[in-house]
Amino acid sequence: MITVICGKEKGGHRLKLKGKVHKYGANVDTDAIIPARYLNVSEPKELAKHCMEDIDKDFVKKAKSGDVIMATTNFGCGSSREHAPLAIKAAGISCVIARTFARIFFRNAINIGLPLFECAEAVDNTENGDVLEIDLSSGRIKNLTRKMEFAAKPYPDFMAELISANGLIEYTKRVLAERRI
């Protein structure tokens, strides 16, 4: 196991971010993240206008660049639509922290470069509106409001490799290049 290295900036600098928490409960589904009625387009900026609309209609107004979405269990359940992590990312959200994620959402987020952290301790000790500081490379999560610190579950090696390749498309390019050698 190695530590989380997602969200690395170009040049490999460690990336720390600070943002306010928008906290939700269990089983936030992809219809809640981006309702299907808006899926007649796939541009992330267009999708972002309707992010979380049906369960939190002011989310887009409230969310500031760098903010964090937090939820309890099974975040992103339902449809396979990649539009869901694309909408969250384009809404300015820097990462999502939950106890557990639905599996297709988890893959999609990693593939498109939206960092996710599984950290039950952080979820249990953070309230809506708290400010977090997150070290994307180590998975250390600081709750600045409550002066507490948590460690996210590390990614398995293979996923860390995918993330360090900057997502699945770049990883696939590399695999294809190796095949040609």
Next chain:
Amino acid sequence: MSLAEKILSAHADRRKVSPGEFVSVRVDLVLANDITAPIAIREFRKIGVKKVFDPKRIVMVPDHFTPNKDIASAEQAKMMREFCYEQGVIHFEIGQMGIEHVLLPEQGLVLPGDVVIGADSHTCTYGALGAFATGMGSTDIAAAMATGYIWMKVPPTIKLVYHGSLGKWVGGKDLILYTIGKIGVDGALYSSMEFTGGAIDSLSMDGRFTMANMAIEAGAKAGIFRVDNKTQLYIKSRAERSYRVYEPDNDAEYTRIIDYDVSDIEPQVALPHSPANAKSISQLGDIEIDQALIGSCTNGRLEDLRLAAHILRGRKVHSRVRCIVIPGSQQVYLDALTAGLIEIFIRAGVAVSTPTCGPCLGGHMGVLASGERCVSTTNRNFVGRMGSPQSEVYLANPAVAAASAIAGKIISPDEL
């Protein structure tokens, strides 16, 4: 090894795989639709290869917002169509298309032992044929279109054993709603569900498709059935390539084995806003409805339509209710027509539509207004799923949906 592990190990050219392992798996079929294909095509172009790995193993189906509901949807369908023409990828145009998960098995494109990935979460439907089939996002589909391979984490398997024989109005939909009601929407998270037992043996292929279809609603990666005589009979006239039947080992390891005696279960209805809110129909009380929807990748097959027609024959849909029947494919539509079912529907006051996913995801052809309530044979009843965030969807089997359309409230067919 479990059934899932058997299929994955064969496609990873490995003698054995274990849950939690990451493997690169050869795919037999790759699927996308009019909503997910545009992103997949965009990402595919970024990889820099000119051709897909094998155009005959990629299928694109315009089914979600088609026949095109608006200009933006038409543009997405057009982009997908042009890519298919350019690459020689299999494409079903309007007039030949069906709802993807009804269409692909019917066309013999999915066979036992296959690994299928689709940019649609209900790709798990093909588990009914003894295939390992799972939903993924568009970028995963792009990578698989370029390479013919996909990475997977081998899932642990939960074995579900259904004992007993099913009551009169109880079928695959009730078994899966009952199960999700017991284990929850994340009860099989990251896992493969293996469905077995006497009640499963007696279930029709259409009933098995319905069950496998909703494995994702329990968070599962796949929901798989063993191949038996019914499967072989279904495949016989359809298969145009060779396939292999896999069996789970006797000493397969399961994270859980769950036994249900389903002899006494009633038709199940999942209340808003979760498929896990399943209740026996006798516990519901009076719930008036505005719409009844019979169709979708869950319950849009011939057996479903037969059941609905059986109930609607010689009766009338309640004057306050819109009842919409959507055959899952052109073949289902034609078979229903030949069998006289369509006439029964129209005489009863049902609106019959060309195949589309349409209303299931609030697209078109039956979107709900605020305060409206629909009993639906579809698979999801999330907030806003079928239209207004203030609308409600109750999930049920086709017999219950048809009986409710007549009564104007949710009832068991026995109450008619």
